Amino acid sequence: MKLSRRFVSASAGIALTAGALAAFGAAPAGAAQAPTATTSAAAYQGSKAEAKANTAFFEAVMKSVAEKRAENPGIKAVTVTYDASGAPAFAEQIADSVGIWNSAVANVQLQEGSNADFEYREGNDPRGSYASTDGHGSGYIFLDYAQNEEYDSTRVTAHETGHVLGLPDTYDGPCSQLMSGHGPGTSCTNSQPDSAERAKVEQLWANGFEKALHKSAAR
Numbered sequence: 001m002k003l004s005r006r007f008v009s010a011s012a013g014i015a016l017t018a019g020a021l022a023a024f025g026a027a028p029a030g031a032a033q034a035p036t037a038t039t040s041a042a043a044y045q046g047s048k049a050e051a052k053a054n055t056a057f058f059e060a061v062m063k064s065v066a067e068k069r070a071e072n073p074g075i076k077a078v079t080v081t082y083d084a085s086g087a088p089a090f091a092e093q094i095a096d097s098v099g100i101w102n103s104a105v106a107n108v109q110l111q112e113g114s115n116a117d118f119e120y121r122e123g124n125d126p127r128g129s130y131a132s133t134d135g136h137g138s139g140y141i142f143l144d145y146a147q148n149e150e151y152d153s154t155r156v157t158a159h160e161t162g163h164v165l166g167l168p169d170t171y172d173g174p175c176s177q178l179m180s181g182h183g184p185g186t187s188c189t190n191s192q193p194d195s196a197e198r199a200k201v202e203q204l205w206a207n208g209f210e211k212a213l214h215k216s217a218a219r
Contacts, residue, residue, distance in 0.1 A: 083116035097158040108205035
């Protein structure tokens with residue numbers, strides 16, 4: 001399936017369920033509703049519940065990586081492994097997003113492979129695209145077909161991948177911020193993290209990962 005480089009407007013979003021997080025243009029259950037046709041997408045700021053879910057997803061990925069690293073202490077590079085087999089329609093966008101992040105940061109690299117730390121999935125979901133956990137330490141990124149027809153598809157994929165690396169949503173930010181997601185509107189096609197976003201990922205996967213590694217090894 002060949003997708004255009006545009007994905008669904010925020011007006012298509014509905015409230016997220018408790019298990020979902022980091023949606024490109026929706027709010028968690030119990031939070032403010034996603035923007036409607038009469039509400040600017042840029043006005044949506046996210047919620048405490050969504051921020052908490054973002055953190056849970058990142059910690060699940062980091063824990064998985066740390067446990068594998070503890071079992072193989074000789075490994076020097078911090079590598080996050082992903083499985084893209086569940087999202088074949090987005091193979092190009094996933095590859096581009098992985099390349100973007102691997103070129104942007106050095107302390108962590110993304111690599112496709114078995115025994116994955118997270119996976120990509122695709123389908124139709126009125127919540128749009130989001131990153132989520134299953135409640136058992138496993139994480140996945142869901143890419144919604146309709147959303148990817150309205151907004152820039154590489155931007156949304158790179159944005160969701162940013163959650164894997166620990167970045168929160170900043171919907172009120174400018175187009176130059178990758179994690180501003182749907183905030184700048186459908187005309188924004190930037191899929192590159194800015195300098196502050198790159199620096200934050202580097203910091204998280206240096207100091208933060210060392211703490212996770214020690215905690216995992218102590219178990």
